[in-house]
Amino acid sequence: MAIHVKNASRALVAALTAIFGGAAAQQAPPPQETVHFFTYENDSRFFTDRFYTSGVQFSVKHATDTRGDFARRLTTRLCGWTGCDPATVLTSQTNVGQLMYTPRNIRVAEAQPLDRPWAGLLYYEQAYAFLSPDQRTLTTFTGQIGVTGPASLAEPAQKAFHHLLDRPQPQGWDHQLGGSLGVLVSAEKRTGRESLSFDLPAHVRFNTATYWRVTAGNIQTYAAAGVAVVIGKDLPPVSPPPPGIGNKIAGATERKASALTSCMVPWIQCTTFGSVEARAVGYNVFLDGRLFHDNDPSLERRPFLYEVVFGTRFDFPGTRTASHGPWFAQVKVTQRSPEFRSPLGVPSHKVSALTIGTEF
Structure with a gap:
C-alpha cells in the first residue's frame, strides 16, 4: 500500500508540474519581431519657435530581413562598397514623418528674405542595419522619398497645433518653399572603439564609437563624421543611433538578471548617450531652394557646421x-551651430525630442 501511495504521489506531483509548468511556459511572453515608436521634436522647450521648429515621425522596426528584390540588390552593392555583409541584416525600419521650418518671427505675413524660408517636408523612409560578425560595426543604409511645398501639409499642421495650444497663428506660409518630389540616400558606418571603452562601478559600462555618414539627394547632400558615447548596463559593443539605443542589440547577448541591468530600482533600466558631429554640407533644399528654381527663397548656407546631442532613455522591462x-521613453536634446548667414545674425539652435514606443 505504501508503494502505491508513493507512486500515486509522484504521479500527482508530475501532473501538477506538467500543468503549472506548461501554463508558466505559455505565459512567458514570446520574443517580438516588430516594434513601434513615435518621436516628436520641437524647439518650444527652449522658448523659441524658429528654424527647424518641429518634426514628427512614426517608426516600425523589424528584427527580420524585410528587403524586397530591389532593396536587396541595392544594399548588396552598397555593402560591397562599405565592407558589410549583405546577409547579416540586424533590423529593417520604416519611418513616416513630417519636418517643419520657419523664420524666427512667424507673425509676419510678408516675405522675409533675410531669414530662414518657410518650408515643410512629408516623407517616407526605409532603413536597413547590418551588424558585423564581431558585433562591433553597424552599417546602416537609408532611402527617403518626400514632398515639399503645400503637399507637405506643414502649413495646416502648424496652424492646427498653434490653434489647439492657443499660440500665435503663423502668417507667412504663402512664401514657403515650392512643391517638389525629393529623394535622398544615406550610408552610415558606426564602429565600437574598445580602446576608448571601459567598465565603471556597479556593472556600468562606458562605450565609445566613431562613425561617418554620407548623404546625397535633392533634399540634402552632406558628409559627416562624429564620436558617440553610451553609458549603461548590459551594453552591446556598438549601439545604433537614438532612438535605437537599447540595453542590448537584439540577439547579440543573452538577457541578464535585472540586478545587472536595472537603474536604481529593478523595474527600470536607464541609458545615457551623447555625440559630437562635424558636417560638411554641399546642398540643403531648405536653405538653397529647389534645383533649377532661381525664384525660390534662399540664403547663404554655411558649408560647415557641428551638432551636439545628449539624451537619456528609460526602459521598463516589466511592461512586456x-x-x-x-515600453521605453527617451528624451534627447540637439544643439546645432548656425546653418546660414544673415545680417540679422543667426544663433545656434536647440531642439528637444521625446520618443515613446516598444522595444524587442
Missing part, C-alpha cells in the same frame, strides 16, 4: 506582454 515588447 505577449502582444508587445517592453
Whole structure:
C-alpha cells in the first residue's frame, strides 16, 4: 500500500508540474519581431519657435530581413562598397514623418528674405542595419522619398497645433518653399572603439564609437563624421543611433538578471548617450531652394557646421506582454551651430525630442 501511495504521489506531483509548468511556459511572453515608436521634436522647450521648429515621425522596426528584390540588390552593392555583409541584416525600419521650418518671427505675413524660408517636408523612409560578425560595426543604409511645398501639409499642421495650444497663428506660409518630389540616400558606418571603452562601478559600462555618414539627394547632400558615447548596463559593443539605443542589440547577448541591468530600482533600466558631429554640407533644399528654381527663397548656407546631442532613455522591462515588447521613453536634446548667414545674425539652435514606443 505504501508503494502505491508513493507512486500515486509522484504521479500527482508530475501532473501538477506538467500543468503549472506548461501554463508558466505559455505565459512567458514570446520574443517580438516588430516594434513601434513615435518621436516628436520641437524647439518650444527652449522658448523659441524658429528654424527647424518641429518634426514628427512614426517608426516600425523589424528584427527580420524585410528587403524586397530591389532593396536587396541595392544594399548588396552598397555593402560591397562599405565592407558589410549583405546577409547579416540586424533590423529593417520604416519611418513616416513630417519636418517643419520657419523664420524666427512667424507673425509676419510678408516675405522675409533675410531669414530662414518657410518650408515643410512629408516623407517616407526605409532603413536597413547590418551588424558585423564581431558585433562591433553597424552599417546602416537609408532611402527617403518626400514632398515639399503645400503637399507637405506643414502649413495646416502648424496652424492646427498653434490653434489647439492657443499660440500665435503663423502668417507667412504663402512664401514657403515650392512643391517638389525629393529623394535622398544615406550610408552610415558606426564602429565600437574598445580602446576608448571601459567598465565603471556597479556593472556600468562606458562605450565609445566613431562613425561617418554620407548623404546625397535633392533634399540634402552632406558628409559627416562624429564620436558617440553610451553609458549603461548590459551594453552591446556598438549601439545604433537614438532612438535605437537599447540595453542590448537584439540577439547579440543573452538577457541578464535585472540586478545587472536595472537603474536604481529593478523595474527600470536607464541609458545615457551623447555625440559630437562635424558636417560638411554641399546642398540643403531648405536653405538653397529647389534645383533649377532661381525664384525660390534662399540664403547663404554655411558649408560647415557641428551638432551636439545628449539624451537619456528609460526602459521598463516589466511592461512586456505577449502582444508587445517592453515600453521605453527617451528624451534627447540637439544643439546645432548656425546653418546660414544673415545680417540679422543667426544663433545656434536647440531642439528637444521625446520618443515613446516598444522595444524587442
